[in-house]
Amino acid sequence: xxxxxILLYCVLVIAALAFIYPFYWMLLAxxxxxxxxxxxxxxxxxxxxxxxVALFDKxxxxxxxFNSSLVALTATAGVLTFGSMTGYALSKLHFRGREAxxxxxxxxxxxxxxxxxxxxxxxxxxxxxxxxxxxxxxPALNGAFAILLFRQAFKAIPDDLIYAxxxxxxxxxxxxxxxxxxxxxxxxxxxxxxxxxxxxxxxxWPLIVIREEDLMTMPQxxxxxAVGGRAEAQLGVKLAAAFLLALPIIIAYAIxxxxxIQSMASSGLKG
Amino acid sequence: MQNRTKSRLLPYLIVSxxxxxxxxxxxxxxxxxxxxxxxxxxxxxxxxxxxxxxFSRLIQDRLFWKAILNTLKFLxxxxxxxxxxxxxxxxxxxEKLFMRGFFRASFxxxxxxSGVVVTILWQQLLGVETGLLNRMLTDLGFARVxxxxxxxxxxxxxxxxxxxxxxxxxxxxxxxxLQAVPQSYYEAAKVEGASxxxxxxxxxxxxxxxxxxxxxxLSTIGGFSLFIEPYIMTDGGPLNSTLSAMLYIYKQAFGYYxxxxxxxxxxxxxxxIMLVVAVQKYTIEADE
Numbered sequence: 001x002x003x004x005x006i007l008l009y010c011v012l013v014i015a016a017l018a019f020i021y022p023f024y025w026m027l028l029a030x031x032x033x034x035x036x037x038x039x040x041x042x043x044x045x046x047x048x049x050x051x052x053v054a055l056f057d058k059x060x061x062x063x064x065x066f067n068s069s070l071v072a073l074t075a076t077a078g079v080l081t082f083g084s085m086t087g088y089a090l091s092k093l094h095f096r097g098r099e100a101x102x103x104x105x106x107x108x109x110x111x112x113x114x115x116x117x118x119x120x121x122x123x124x125x126x127x128x129x130x131x132x133x134x135x136x137x138x139p140a141l142n143g144a145f146a147i148l149l150f151r152q153a154f155k156a157i158p159d160d161l162i163y164a165x166x167x168x169x170x171x172x173x174x175x176x177x178x179x180x181x182x183x184x185x186x187x188x189x190x191x192x193x194x195x196x197x198x199x200x201x202x203x204x205w206p207l208i209v210i211r212e213e214d215l216m217t218m219p220q221x222x223x224x225x226a227v228g229g230r231a232e233a234q235l236g237v238k239l240a241a242a243f244l245l246a247l248p249i250i251i252a253y254a255i256x257x258x259x260x261i262q263s264m265a266s267s268g269l270k271g
Numbered sequence: 272m273q274n275r276t277k278s279r280l281l282p283y284l285i286v287s288x289x290x291x292x293x294x295x296x297x298x299x300x301x302x303x304x305x306x307x308x309x310x311x312x313x314x315x316x317x318x319x320x321x322x323x324x325x326f327s328r329l330i331q332d333r334l335f336w337k338a339i340l341n342t343l344k345f346l347x348x349x350x351x352x353x354x355x356x357x358x359x360x361x362x363x364x365x366e367k368l369f370m371r372g373f374f375r376a377s378f379x380x381x382x383x384x385s386g387v388v389v390t391i392l393w394q395q396l397l398g399v400e401t402g403l404l405n406r407m408l409t410d411l412g413f414a415r416v417x418x419x420x421x422x423x424x425x426x427x428x429x430x431x432x433x434x435x436x437x438x439x440x441x442x443x444x445x446x447x448x449l450q451a452v453p454q455s456y457y458e459a460a461k462v463e464g465a466s467x468x469x470x471x472x473x474x475x476x477x478x479x480x481x482x483x484x485x486x487x488x489l490s491t492i493g494g495f496s497l498f499i500e501p502y503i504m505t506d507g508g509p510l511n512s513t514l515s516a517m518l519y520i521y522k523q524a525f526g527y528y529x530x531x532x533x534x535x536x537x538x539x540x541x542x543x544i545m546l547v548v549a550v551q552k553y554t555i556e557a558d559e
Contacts, residue, residue, distance in 0.1 A: 008363050015360055016377040019439070023380065025403065026392050038401035086289040095282035108297050110548075112495070114517065115541035118524050118534045119300030119307065125314060142292035172281060201385040203499050204517075208525060219387045226391050227503055235395055242391040246384045253383045257376055260383055265443045 030240035037235045051236035064221040071136045072199040078141030079195045087150025088176050109144045124209050135209040146191045153187040190263040307534035325535040338519040346494045348430035357438050361445035379439035390503045393432045422512035429500050441486050448482035484555040495544045
């Protein structure tokens, strides 16, 4: 019994090392002089800020950080607002076509994005939104999965609460945002984290609709920096870029770890 | 009276932001993609009707079929690997162990960071001459492996990397499934003298069957979208061995501006994905 426990710990420690060590190596390498990176193992091998200095010099990384934050925050605000409005209507209001709308939403979730990708790009061209942040923000303001989560959460709230609020003279929007929102905090957190993370980490769509460097999102800018010639095959600068890209999400994850894991697990359950 | 119409219209007003989104960014694109499949178009010149040309071109496009096969090869390595490792780690984590939360959190770390980070990092780890992995191998007396330069191995390397990136999520899903199995089942089995393997085979496995298929479906959908990893690491090479279907569609659309043709590829590929997922779902239901 004791032996099996020791064995189990060995498995866990090796696995944990396999997941953490590469990140540690990346952090270390980004502060290591270029010539030493190819020898770098566990212990530091010199220290330099050159990689970061070169990175800030070569690409507008702060600007891309700002763009990514703006896009991700606006998208999240949109999905929370419009998602709960639609979810509320689907669960608490009666109107013609309600069932149909619900099934359409389910249907859109089974649609692979490959089908709409190219027509959506053409739409952006027609709108004149290529090379504007609108192309990144507007299509991301609504999400089918968020609507279903909100619908589910609102269903669990008794109708009496809503009737009482109506008697008090509350409009429907005030009911959603002031009366109901405080009751569905876990759903708000789940939708918020999932939307923010997906938006922050998305890179395919920005690659398609943004060409101008000053408007690029952080993952996009780092990607093009890594595949283009500008990193001049310097490992340290690429790894510094990758580390800066990971940092905001790692910090958020460190603070809200439990929420991250729960949200992602619930997103798995949609299948 | 006026009030009544207002309250009748109100629900539609509340869902209107989503309806607008649905029509503009989902329904119209689906319809338009079907229109596009019958046309040749580079966005600048006027659209040209070409009938079924795009389809016959697709059938003869050997590179596209290679990209599909590459993607399937990726899935065939990635999914079993992911299921086995995730299940194994979840099984261990299900024991009441010291620092369980820490281990769980560390497995989950690659899940939250961008695929771009993971790919740039692994590109260095997998370097032929000075990559960390090959340095470890040569230190141990083994020969160097062309992780990303050998056409036979490159896709396997990417599948391993993708497993490393995603497996933490599936550990959590399996853990949820495992924790739903009542402890009393195991106690009863022990009394009956069942071995650990028998307990796993006859209690655990049936209980987590739904999770197993959910994991398979989720990683199938995710795996079909394989794009950024080969885009950054190999640009589809060596010898097109890591050219994924999504990367090929991207190149057709935004490298050559073949809008009609790439929309045809996208539509075909999407139908293929839906078919594969439908078959998987059907198997689950038949199984239950």
